[in-house]
Amino acid sequence: MYNLEIMQRTAKTALPAKISAEFTARLDRLQPDQKVRAIVMLDVGTARTAGGRRARGERAETVTAIRETADAALPDLDGMLQRFAGRRLAAHADALGCVPVETTARGILALAALDHVRAILEDQPVSALTSR
Amino acid sequence: MLVGGATVQTLLEGISWAVERGADIINMSLGFTYYEPLFAQVLDILVDQYGVLPVVAIGNENHGNCSSPGSAASAFSVGAAEKMPGNKLEIAFFSSGASLVFPGEEPNALVTKPDVVAPGVQVFSCIPPEKRPTGIYEYSYMDGTSMAAPHVSGVAALLMAAYPEAPVSSIAQALKETAHHPKGTERRPDNRWGYGMIRPMEALKSLAS
Numbered sequence: 001m002y003n004l005e006i007m008q009r010t011a012k013t014a015l016p017a018k019i020s021a022e023f024t025a026r027l028d029r030l031q032p033d034q035k036v037r038a039i040v041m042l043d044v045g046t047a048r049t050a051g052g053r054r055a056r057g058e059r060a061e062t063v064t065a066i067r068e069t070a071d072a073a074l075p076d077l078d079g080m081l082q083r084f085a086g087r088r089l090a091a092h093a094d095a096l097g098c099v100p101v102e103t104t105a106r107g108i109l110a111l112a113a114l115d116h117v118r119a120i121l122e123d124q125p126v127s128a129l130t131s132r
Numbered sequence: 133m134l135v136g137g138a139t140v141q142t143l144l145e146g147i148s149w150a151v152e153r154g155a156d157i158i159n160m161s162l163g164f165t166y167y168e169p170l171f172a173q174v175l176d177i178l179v180d181q182y183g184v185l186p187v188v189a190i191g192n193e194n195h196g197n198c199s200s201p202g203s204a205a206s207a208f209s210v211g212a213a214e215k216m217p218g219n220k221l222e223i224a225f226f227s228s229g230a231s232l233v234f235p236g237e238e239p240n241a242l243v244t245k246p247d248v249v250a251p252g253v254q255v256f257s258c259i260p261p262e263k264r265p266t267g268i269y270e271y272s273y274m275d276g277t278s279m280a281a282p283h284v285s286g287v288a289a290l291l292m293a294a295y296p297e298a299p300v301s302s303i304a305q306a307l308k309e310t311a312h313h314p315k316g317t318e319r320r321p322d323n324r325w326g327y328g329m330i331r332p333m334e335a336l337k338s339l340a341s
Contacts, residue, residue, distance in 0.1 A: 022166045039140055041173055044181070052299045053183040053292070056154050062181055063152055089141070094148035096177050100141045119170040126138040126162050129189045129199060130259070130276035131226075 073116030161278030212252020229323030252280030
């Protein structure tokens with residue numbers, strides 16, 4: 001179904017656009033069988049509002065359209081995850097076209113080579129910017 | 133609100149939840165562990181696909197630094213101002229700010245952060261209360277650009293309520309253009325004040341014109 005060599009080559013060329021330099025460096029430091037959690041951002045098409053605000057009904061239509069577009073890519077995503085001992089961590093894409101996954105570093109690179117994938121972010125910690 | 137153990141996944145789940153329920157503003161009083169430029173694509177979706185204004189704390193790492201995702205070009209980034217003795221207004225020492233170059237159509241174009249500033253020192257916070265030595269749970273006064281960002285989100289919400297048809301770009305523009313910079317409009321934006329301290333009434337008037 002997939003040509004792994006081509007996938008890996010394509011992934012390398014896809015790196016600058018789809019995976020940040022820091023995440024790439026962190027992937028390089030992982031053991032081959034070590035898994036990482038990440039967020040796959042799927043292609044959701046072109047802008048529908050161009051910054052304009054919309055009524056609730058129109059917002060709901062946009063959510064549905066983005067989810068459907070993103071969900072159409074899930075079979076390809078699942079196929080690739082299966083090859084790299086990975087798994088999807090959500091049943092569907094969210095309203096932003098994002099899907100959390102867990103897989104190996106090679107799995108992340110292979111996912112980045114898929115046409116439907118526009119970016120992959122590490123599931124890194126987030127903290128509040130406050131002090132008492 | 134993200135308290136304890138939050139990650140990018142939980143952040144995105146929260147944003148998605150809010151967007152589905154009709155939120156027009158997403159306030160992100162938060163920072164990542166490391167710089168993630170691709171998160172800008174999430175902000176782009178919020179603005180371009182949903183017409184949502186992403187208001188983001190710029191960070192507490194002092195002048196010359198920016199937190200991610202506040203550093204993103206599409207983030208409406210907020211620094212912290214502090215009221216000093218004699219009613220003098222200064223930028224809090226910790227408030228971040230820097231100018232960055234992003235790939236784009238215009239070569240070497242600088243994006244200057246923060247965009248604006250708002251009160252961010254000794255703000256009575258709605259972060260869940262902690263137990264005091266007396267055994268009583270109390271809210272706290274807190275410092276940080278995380279405290280400044282919600283002031284801007286709140287003002288943006290009032291402006292959006294007053295002008296429901298105004299696109300997010302107009303709301304952001306009104307907040308920036310009417311902000312007060314102590315050295316005058318010709319000195320802005322810079323990496324301490326951005327365009328300046330927000331002035332809600334002036335922003336409201338500018339949208340009317």
